[in-house]
Amino acid sequence: MDDWVLRSLQTINRIFEAGIAITALSLFLRALTFNLRDRISRAFAVILACVMVSFSGEAVAGVLSQSSSLEVWLRLQWMGTLFLPAAYLHFSDALLETTGRPSRGRRRWAVRFSYFISAAFSLLLPTTLFLGPLVAEGQPMPHLTLTSLSLGFSVYYVVTILMALSVIYRAWKRTVLTASRRRMTYLLVGSIAVAVGSYPFLLLAGELAAAVPILFFLTASIANVFVFYAMVAMAYATAFFGVPWPDRVVKSRLFRWLLRGPVTVFIVLALIPWADDIGRILQIQDGVVLPILVGLSTLLVSHVLTLAAPVLEKWLIFGASEDDMQFLQELPERFLTDADMRQFLEAVLASVCDRFQSKSAFVVSLQDGQMQTVVEVGSRNLRDDDKSKDLLEVAGKQNGGQVFTWSGYRLLPLHGSDGKQLIGMLGVQRGRRGELSEEQLRAFESLGARAAQALEDRRQQGEVLRSLQSLTPRVEVIQRLRAASRYDQGEVLSDVEKLPKYKDLVKWVRDALTHYWGGPRLTQSPLRSLQVVQGALDQHEGNPSLAMRAILKTAIERNRPEGEPRLNGEWMLYNLLEMKFMQGRKVREVAMRLAMSEADLYRKQRVAIESVARSLLEMEKDTLAVKNGKESQ
Numbered sequence: 001m002d003d004w005v006l007r008s009l010q011t012i013n014r015i016f017e018a019g020i021a022i023t024a025l026s027l028f029l030r031a032l033t034f035n036l037r038d039r040i041s042r043a044f045a046v047i048l049a050c051v052m053v054s055f056s057g058e059a060v061a062g063v064l065s066q067s068s069s070l071e072v073w074l075r076l077q078w079m080g081t082l083f084l085p086a087a088y089l090h091f092s093d094a095l096l097e098t099t100g101r102p103s104r105g106r107r108r109w110a111v112r113f114s115y116f117i118s119a120a121f122s123l124l125l126p127t128t129l130f131l132g133p134l135v136a137e138g139q140p141m142p143h144l145t146l147t148s149l150s151l152g153f154s155v156y157y158v159v160t161i162l163m164a165l166s167v168i169y170r171a172w173k174r175t176v177l178t179a180s181r182r183r184m185t186y187l188l189v190g191s192i193a194v195a196v197g198s199y200p201f202l203l204l205a206g207e208l209a210a211a212v213p214i215l216f217f218l219t220a221s222i223a224n225v226f227v228f229y230a231m232v233a234m235a236y237a238t239a240f241f242g243v244p245w246p247d248r249v250v251k252s253r254l255f256r257w258l259l260r261g262p263v264t265v266f267i268v269l270a271l272i273p274w275a276d277d278i279g280r281i282l283q284i285q286d287g288v289v290l291p292i293l294v295g296l297s298t299l300l301v302s303h304v305l306t307l308a309a310p311v312l313e314k315w316l317i318f319g320a321s322e323d324d325m326q327f328l329q330e331l332p333e334r335f336l337t338d339a340d341m342r343q344f345l346e347a348v349l350a351s352v353c354d355r356f357q358s359k360s361a362f363v364v365s366l367q368d369g370q371m372q373t374v375v376e377v378g379s380r381n382l383r384d385d386d387k388s389k390d391l392l393e394v395a396g397k398q399n400g401g402q403v404f405t406w407s408g409y410r411l412l413p414l415h416g417s418d419g420k421q422l423i424g425m426l427g428v429q430r431g432r433r434g435e436l437s438e439e440q441l442r443a444f445e446s447l448g449a450r451a452a453q454a455l456e457d458r459r460q461q462g463e464v465l466r467s468l469q470s471l472t473p474r475v476e477v478i479q480r481l482r483a484a485s486r487y488d489q490g491e492v493l494s495d496v497e498k499l500p501k502y503k504d505l506v507k508w509v510r511d512a513l514t515h516y517w518g519g520p521r522l523t524q525s526p527l528r529s530l531q532v533v534q535g536a537l538d539q540h541e542g543n544p545s546l547a548m549r550a551i552l553k554t555a556i557e558r559n560r561p562e563g564e565p566r567l568n569g570e571w572m573l574y575n576l577l578e579m580k581f582m583q584g585r586k587v588r589e590v591a592m593r594l595a596m597s598e599a600d601l602y603r604k605q606r607v608a609i610e611s612v613a614r615s616l617l618e619m620e621k622d623t624l625a626v627k628n629g630k631e632s633q
Contacts, residue, residue, distance in 0.1 A: 009217035010062075011273050016224035017059035018269050023228065023262035024052035027235045030257055040098055040241040043091035046236065047194070050087050051231065054080030054198050062141065071134040072126070074144055075125055078198065081119045082153070084198055085160035087116035088191065092167035095187065098241060099174040107167070114160055121153055143200075154199075161195045183237035190237070193230035197223040232258065252313055259305045268297050341458045342375050348451050349377040352428050353441050363414075363451050366422060378429070403444065405430065412444055414452035416459075424455045434511040505615040509555075512548060513581045513609065522548050532616070532623040551616070553582065558615040573608040578603065 031045040057077025064070045093107045107165050116225030124130040130153070132145030168191055172184040239254050271293060279289040351360040403412050406427075414424040426448045435443065508527045515521040523544045527533055536547035561570045572594065579590045591601045 006214055006217065007509050009221055011212065013217055013221045013224060014059060014062050015266075015269050016221060016228060016271070017062065019262070019266040020224060020228050020231065021052050021055040021059055022108070022265045022269075023231060023258075024048045024055065026257070026261040027231070028052060030235075031238075032252075034253075035239070035241070038241050039094040040091070040238060042239045043087065043094045046087040047084065047091055047234075049233075050080040050084040051194065051198055051227075052080065053077070054200075055085070056080075058200070070142055071144070074134065074142070074577060078125060078131065078144075079122060081157075081199060082125070083115070083118045084195065085164070086111065086118045088161055088195060089114045089167075092164040092171070092193075095165050095184075096171040096174075099171045101170070101174060110163070117156065121149075124149065138510040157199065163508065164435035165191060165195075183240060186233040186237040186405050190230035193226045194234065197227035197230075217363050219416070232262075247522060255313060256309060259309055260302075264301050264305065265299065267301050268294060271297050299591050330452070338458070343376040344454050345451055346377065348426075348447050348454075349375065352426070352447055353377055355447075356428050356431060356440065358429045358431060360409075361425060361426050362409075363455075364427070365424045365455050403441065410436070410444070412448040414448055414455060416452070423452065423459065428449050505617060506610055509613045509616060510609045512552060513577075514611070516549060516552065516581045517584060518545060522623050527551070527616075530616075530620050530623075532619045551619070552612070555612045555615040555619060556582065558618075573604060573611060576601065576604055577612065578609050 025048075027049040028045055031041050031048065035041040036045070037093055054077050057073045057075075057080070061070055061073040061077065064073060065447075085306055089107075090111045093103055096107070097103060104358070121130060128147070130147060130149045132147050132150075135143055135145060137471075165188070170187050172181065172188050175181045175184045236251075236254060237249050272290070275290045275293050279285060280291065346362045349363060352361045353359065358378075360376070362376040362465050405411070405412055409427040410430055412426045413422055414426055415421060416423045426444075428444070490609055504526075508525055510520040512525045512527055515523075527548065527549060528537075528544060530551075536551050537544065540546040540550065557575070559573050559577065565571060565575075575594060576590065579585045579593060580587070587598055587601060591598045594601065596604070
């Protein structure tokens with residue numbers, strides 16, 4: 001009975017050691033991927049690396065029998081332990097700084113000094129000065145012997161960890177918000193558990209462990225369970241630092257990351273010890289059972305967790321916001337993109353051509369009195385501007401939604417839901433037969449109604465998107481301020497909201513330039529929230545089109561090189577901006593004028609727009625500087 005209990009505890013201990021190492025690796029990769037710019041995340045990544053190395057060495061050493069390999073992995077295990085105190089001191093300093101108490105120099109020097117001491121000990125690790133020779137037959141498991149230096153490191157380990165915990169406690173006291181204090185508590189308690197559970201106590205308690213091996217493995221298993229949960233709790237609390245995302249987004253991303261990686265691997269590791277029993281029952285060799293068991297269990301666990309993840313998220317994360325989040329999650333399935341609309345309209349045109357035995361049909365979408373979109377089947381001659389203008393003139397003279405003829409086509413005006421606004425036209429090439437029968441006319445009108453519904457839905461969704469885009473800067477400001485003030489409430493008064501993000505600014509400038517001479521992307525652009533644009537509105541009597549054009553023109557002129565104008569060299573980008581947007585010339589004409597291909601023109605255009613965005617950002621900074629100067633007087 002005692003042997004069975006001992007083997008079970010050893011198995012559980014190995015599973016948790018491997019699980020902790022894999023979980024630490026997964027969380028380490030997550031920190032490197034999503035939030036490496038934040039100092040707290042970088043410091044926590046060092047802690048995770050130390051835990052990963054320590055438990056990896058311990059897990060691998062537990063299944064080795066060759067003395068030379070065993071000693072290498074046991075010494076590698078200590079590499080993680082050596083740097084753990086310095087990583088903790090680094091983490092505590094970053095934590096206290098985030099709460100509004102930056103280091104005056106002493107904590108920073110203490111962190112550097114602790115890393116220096118850890119590096120010095122690591123240089124002695126391959127020798128027998130720090131750790132003695134291997135006891136291969138040691139009980140309850142092989143271990144390295146104790147020396148005076150390793151005993152001194154143990155004292156350094158305890159003192160440094162206590163210093164780090166005292167700094168974390170100071171950060172906990174400075175936290176006011178309930179949620180932030182709760183997460184800071186996770187960090188404090190989790191730090192204690194990880195620091196205690198990561199130290200190789202067999203080095204100090206070898207005689208007691210040999211006398212009562214069951215007690216040792218039971219204690220080690222319990223400690224590993226606490227380390228696992230404490231590490232996950234610390235990762236959860238650390239995930240909120242340095243990111244502007246809402247809490248629900250942080251929780252959801254971390255939850256799915258843990259499900260896809262550590263939880264799946266941990267369950268598979270727990271099933272591996274059963275491979276021998278399954279092989280004996282089925283009378284199959286272990287070498288055959290193990291890969292099959294790992295493969296099938298991985299697939300099954302991944303499938304079950306994929307199905308359970310949405311339900312668990314609703315229960316654990318979203319709570320009262322469940323209906324809103326479900327609507328947002330289903331929105332991509334309901335949203336009608338331009339590609340979706342074209343695909344549907346092509347299906348409508350295929351039905352029209354089949355119904356009337358015609359080889360050519362088209363749908364025209366009209367916006368702001370101009371032909372914006374053309375979906376054609378068969379003939380491609382509607383790309384000609386003269387024909388497009390002629391079509392618009394003919395359509396403008398028609399009354400109601402009756403079918404009429406134009407240039408060999410039968411046309412049906414498409415109106416919006418109000419029945420008045422013309423939003424497009426459906427056309428099909430006339431056949432040799434005469435007038436349409438009533439059945440054909442009803443079919444034509446029915447297909448036209450479906451095409452009109454698609455155009456109307458896409459137009460309405462476009463308006464909603466533009467409204468959301470105009471709200472995006474203000475919502476981002478709220479989220480960034482909320483995230484910045486999680487642990488330091490003074491950040492609410494910071495200037496984080498005054499300047500937009502550069503990548504957003506580039507997108508806004510590109511959209512505004514495409515409607516430079518009028519259109520919703522100019523008049524409803526998020527650029528209107530900039531102070532430099534607000535000043536231009538006052539100068540242009542509140543006319544948004546004039547104000548936006550004036551600001552964009554000024555930003556473009558800032559990119560004008562000195563000297564006489566030319567068509568090449570340093571004048572290339574400025575000429576592209578002037579001809580493409582300010583003069584409104586076609587892409588092909590601009591490309592021929594500048595002696596470049598259309599593909600090269602689009603690449604140069606992207607660079608030119610980024611240059612305009614930088615100029616606009618400088619103008620906004622100058623405007624804010626002048627405004628702040630006046631307010632301080």
